[in-house]
Amino acid sequence: MSEMEKFRAEVRAFLEAHCPPSQRQPIIREEQIWAGKKTQFPSEDARQWFEAMRDKGWTAPEWPTEYGGGGLTPEQARILQKEMARMNCRPPLYDMGLWMLGPALLAYGNDAQKATHIPRIVRGEARWAQGYSEPSAGSDLASLKTRADDHGDYFVVNGTKIWTTRADVADWIFCLVRTDPEATKQQGISFLLIDMESEGVSTAPIQLISGESEFCQTFFDNVKVPKDNLVGELNEGWAVAKELLKHERKLMGTMESITEKVDVGLVELAREHLAFDENNKLSDRELRQGIARHLMNDEAMASLNERMFHEFKAGKSDPRLPMLVKHLGTSELQRKDELILRILGNQGLSWESDRTSPNIHRMVRNWAYNKAHTIAGGTSEIQLNIIAKRALGLPDQ
Ligand SMILES: Cc1cc2nc3c(=O)[nH]c(=O)nc-3n(C[C@H](O)[C@H](O)[C@H](O)COP(=O)(O)OP(=O)(O)OC[C@H]3O[C@@H](n4cnc5c(N)ncnc54)[C@H](O)[C@@H]3O)c2cc1C
Incomplete structure (x- = not known):
């Protein structure tokens, strides 16, 4: 053996x-x-x-x-x-610490930061939130304005972060802050770890159309943050931010492995809800082709992941491939949701009702929820810009 x-x-x-x-x-x-x-x-x-x-x-x-x-x-x-x-x-x-902060901290954190935070993340003792986006800095993240002013042993942080997923129940938040307002964009940004219990940190819920409130806006009002919580070099937080985004996008590309899953394949679902002809083929030809295309794309994604793994193992990773994964994975997941809804027909209108099964509600809610994945962690348009520029070497418009 x-x-x-x-x-x-x-x-x-x-x-x-x-x-x-x-x-x-x-x-x-x-x-x-x-x-x-x-x-x-x-x-x-x-x-x-x-x-x-x-x-x-x-x-x-x-x-x-x-x-x-x-x-x-x-x-x-x-x-x-x-x-x-x-x-x-x-x-x-x-936990976002497990998926995003941990790998970035292992790459850029100092010994004390690793010894303090990594074991807590592994043991699930601290929940982390992500403080990147701001009301006027989403896709153009480097235009962020939350500032951290140097006060000797500590920084004083002022500003606000938006779309901070479950920051209201987080113990810590990792943040991008501006430490040099004079420097051009990416140059003056630093990466800080902030205890959510610090004086001056507060959150306000953002209500979603579904009635849920997964997001918050997080406010920093003269928050003192020890200098020990600076990850990487001062004003060089952009490198840490990019390392972390790499892991976030990889995760988003394989979102189906951690989000709620509907335990049924498309073919089985179609058998349950739709007519099949005498040759045992789904009668709706267009839908049949859509399902076949999705199953092939799924196989292709699995092969791409397999290829990336073996290239990585052999020390020959193609840096262009991970750029594709988020865009491909999230758009395929959304295509699958659309197919599910078409299969469900009228039942796909059901959000909550005693007359349809909870499994159907889950599928419908997933359809709505999974739309977020082509926005979070960098929108698909931005991903395509990156692929065009860095993977394909196309010129700026
Ligand atoms: C479910 C979810 C969870 C999130 N969680 C967090 C979190 O925990 N922490 C956090 O910091 N952020 C979080 N975000 C925010 C997310 O990172 C931003 O929404 C995202 O980066 C887009 O920024 P924006 O919303 O400001 O949109 P904008 O940047 O305003 O973009 C609006 C539209 O314009 C398009 N656009 C913008 N610039 C260009 C361009 N140059 N070329 C082509 N098209 C362009 C975009 O693609 C988009 O369609 C989350 C978002 C979602 C949906």
Whole structure:
């Protein structure tokens, strides 16, 4: 048995022993386990599953063991990921620290910052929010105005961040701030970690059309932030910001793996709701082609991911490929949602009703919710601009 086969057998045994059957179901939004002081477990099974993964360091499988991570090689981490997918295991932990800040901190943080924050992220002890966007700095992020003025041992931060997802329940927020107002755009920006309990930090909910309030606006009013919380060099936060965005976009491109999933394939769903002809073919030809196109694109995405993994392992990564992943992954997910709605027909109008099943409501709500993915983490238009310029080498207009 090869080393990797041995590892796979170990992983299987571990998952069999520690992942209760209730945690081998498609995840639903209300049962996601978010990090932080206010973590709530929907059930004892969920707590047990989270704790087993946390103690093994497999909430962050590839992070160094000295910080509590799993210390796995990329190949081992991939085996773990595939085995979890095969057994339908739920993600054990949700947090922006895990997905975005951690990798950036491992690359740019100093020893003290890593020792303080990384283990807490692995253990789900602190929930992080992202403070990038501002009311007049979204796509043009580098025009941000929140400022951090140097006061000796600390900065004083003033300004506001918008669309800060669940900052109201976060323990910490990572922020881009302007530390040199004279410098041109990207040059005068720094990357700061701010404790949400600091005096002068407040949040105001933003109501969404769905009635939910996932976003906040976060305000900083003379907030004192110790200089120890500066990540990377002063005025060079843009490099940290870009490293973090790389991870955010990779995550967004594979969003379906962590968001609520509808446990049904398109073909099965079509069989349930639509007519098939005597040759066992879906009668609606256009829809049939749409489903076939989606299934092929899905396969192509899986192959692209596989290719990127093997190139990475061989130390021959093509830097252009990750630029494509967010745009391709998010637009394909939206195409799938449109197909689902077409299959559901009139039932796809159902948002909440006793007459349709909760599974249908979930599909319809996902259709609305997944529209956000081509905006968050950089809009598709901006992604296409980046691909045109950096991947294809096209000139500026
Ligand atoms: C679900 C969700 C969660 C989010 N969470 C967070 C968070 O936690 N923290 C955070 O900081 N931000 C968050 N955001 C904000 C997100 O990063 C911004 O919405 C995004 O960067 C776009 O900025 P904007 O909304 O200001 O749109 P704008 O930049 O005003 O863009 C408006 C439209 O103009 C287009 N456009 C702009 N410039 C160009 C150009 N040069 N070429 C072509 N088209 C252009 C855009 O593509 C878009 O269609 C979140 C957004 C969403 C939807």
